[in-house]
Amino acid sequence: MLEWWHKNRPLFLGGVLILVALLWYSVSLHQKDETNFLESVVLRATGPVQAGFNRIISGSADIWGHYLYLIDTAEDNQQLIEANRTLRAVLTQSDEVRLENKRLRLLLDFKEAEKIATLPARVIAEDASSWFRTVMIDKGNEQGVTEGMPVVVAEGVVGRVVRSSPNFARVLLITDASSAVASLLQNNRARGICRGQGEQLVFDFVLRQEEVRIGDRVVTSGMGGIFPKGLVVGHVKSVNRQEFGLFQAIEVAPTVDFSHLEEVLVMLRSQQ
Amino acid sequence: MNRTLTYLAMAGIAVVLQTVLLPLVLQGYYKPDLLLILVIYLGLHEEPRRGCLLAYFLGWCYDGVAGSYPGLNGFLLLGVFLAVRGIVTRVNTESSPLLLVLVLAGTILQSALAAFALDFFSQAAGIWPQIAWQLPVQLLLNFIAAFALLRLSVWLQRTFMPRKTLPGLRKLDSRYES
Numbered sequence: 001m002l003e004w005w006h007k008n009r010p011l012f013l014g015g016v017l018i019l020v021a022l023l024w025y026s027v028s029l030h031q032k033d034e035t036n037f038l039e040s041v042v043l044r045a046t047g048p049v050q051a052g053f054n055r056i057i058s059g060s061a062d063i064w065g066h067y068l069y070l071i072d073t074a075e076d077n078q079q080l081i082e083a084n085r086t087l088r089a090v091l092t093q094s095d096e097v098r099l100e101n102k103r104l105r106l107l108l109d110f111k112e113a114e115k116i117a118t119l120p121a122r123v124i125a126e127d128a129s130s131w132f133r134t135v136m137i138d139k140g141n142e143q144g145v146t147e148g149m150p151v152v153v154a155e156g157v158v159g160r161v162v163r164s165s166p167n168f169a170r171v172l173l174i175t176d177a178s179s180a181v182a183s184l185l186q187n188n189r190a191r192g193i194c195r196g197q198g199e200q201l202v203f204d205f206v207l208r209q210e211e212v213r214i215g216d217r218v219v220t221s222g223m224g225g226i227f228p229k230g231l232v233v234g235h236v237k238s239v240n241r242q243e244f245g246l247f248q249a250i251e252v253a254p255t256v257d258f259s260h261l262e263e264v265l266v267m268l269r270s271q272q
Numbered sequence: 273m274n275r276t277l278t279y280l281a282m283a284g285i286a287v288v289l290q291t292v293l294l295p296l297v298l299q300g301y302y303k304p305d306l307l308l309i310l311v312i313y314l315g316l317h318e319e320p321r322r323g324c325l326l327a328y329f330l331g332w333c334y335d336g337v338a339g340s341y342p343g344l345n346g347f348l349l350l351g352v353f354l355a356v357r358g359i360v361t362r363v364n365t366e367s368s369p370l371l372l373v374l375v376l377a378g379t380i381l382q383s384a385l386a387a388f389a390l391d392f393f394s395q396a397a398g399i400w401p402q403i404a405w406q407l408p409v410q411l412l413l414n415f416i417a418a419f420a421l422l423r424l425s426v427w428l429q430r431t432f433m434p435r436k437t438l439p440g441l442r443k444l445d446s447r448y449e450s
Contacts, residue, residue, distance in 0.1 A: 010320075010357075014358065018351055018354060021351075022347055024346070025344055025346065027343075028343040029341065029342070029393060032394075039335060039336040042335075046288070046291070046337060053288060057292070057293075126295045127291070127339065128287055128303070128307075128334065130301055130303055130406055131406065170337075176340070177390075178394065198402045
């Protein structure tokens with residue numbers, strides 16, 4: 001017996017260690033939405049270094065792009081002038097709609113939606129692993145950023161804050177596999193949940209009888225308690241309605257280009 | 273103590289490389305897992321108790337910059353470390369091809385453990401196809417990174433500490449002579 005124990009002790013101890021680690025991981029998942037002490041220390045320690053490197057790299061890229069590599073600048077300028085002209089025309093038309101909307105709101109005695117304060121932040125680092133989709137930003141608790149706050153850009157939803165330290169925070173992108181956003185189709189108001197799949201999203205739990213077309217816009221429904229209503233999530237990329245089953249399989253392409261994320265806005269007061 | 277600090281410093285450099293510098297060079301979200309290579313090296317050349325603690329601690333620190341599951345990387349890196357320790361008495365730990373083969377095997381083991389831990393315990397139930405899809409590229413990247421690190425280590429040792437030897441790199445000089 002003693003001989004058997006001496007022979008198999010390393011295997012037994014290894015098994016126990018791995019089980020303890022798995023158990024601890026399982027228990028830690030209950031505090032998944034809070035930043036633990038070690039994570040906070042790591043954020044504080046790595047944040048300034050990452051921010052420093054990021055500054056050096058973006059400074060060099062700026063010098064190259066703004067002063068040296070100007071081959072397409074004239075063409076870009078011409079395109080921007082054209083786009084500006086078109087947008088001015090659209091803006092004039094939308095001014096009319098805005099004024100009409102204001103008049104009708106007054107007539108109906110609508111309550112104005114509360115404006116949410118936002119805080120601009122710079123993306124300084126990506127996730128260290130290939131499997132997950134998170135980014136680090138240069139704002140943290142001291143600037144009012146806490147876990148659960150939504151993060152957006154002009155094009156739409158980016159994600160939500162999952163870890164924060166005094167001066168840095170980590171944002172879970174909506175394309176991460178653990179991310180889920182309560183959403184609806186802008187056209188027919190069909191509800192569902194957008195889940196991350198690495199680079200795309202899937203729009204789950206949309207009933208089979210709902211009419212969904214490719215290109216339809218998907219926006220947040222405001223039901224999850226994290227994202228306010230009406231933020232753009234993406235566009236429907238493909239629809240697969242099978243003969244049987246309750247729901248349809250819908251793929252959504254996010255409107256935000258996550259590979260070129262540089263500045264984001266943290267919505268400070270939308271936590272419910 | 274000095275050795276432990278050296279490992280921690282190497283882990284710090286790995287994190288900066290993986291989060292800031294390598295994403296500029298590599299397209300998409302792919303990046304080599306330098307911490308995995310460090311843990312495999314620990315498994316080959318470090319004594320079990322210190323190595324276990326270090327691998328688990330590095331894993332917890334890794335969670336601060338990767339994903340949103342506290343304890344996941346601790347479990348993964350400890351699993352890889354223990355697997356390497358399990359075979360270390362039966363192989364020639366000074367062999368450089370062995371390190372490269374172990375990096376490939378470690379990547380597969382790490383992916384399998386991650387798919388199991390995420391699928392069974394967390395909300396990220398749909399992540400395993402993503403992990404499986406990324407595995408070939410991840411294997412290639414980790415292999416290239418391990419090969420480059422071996423060459424770099426030998427060069428650094430020869431340039432800055434010509435009279436000293438690095439554990440596991442004693443026999444590499446002739447192999448990586450340029």
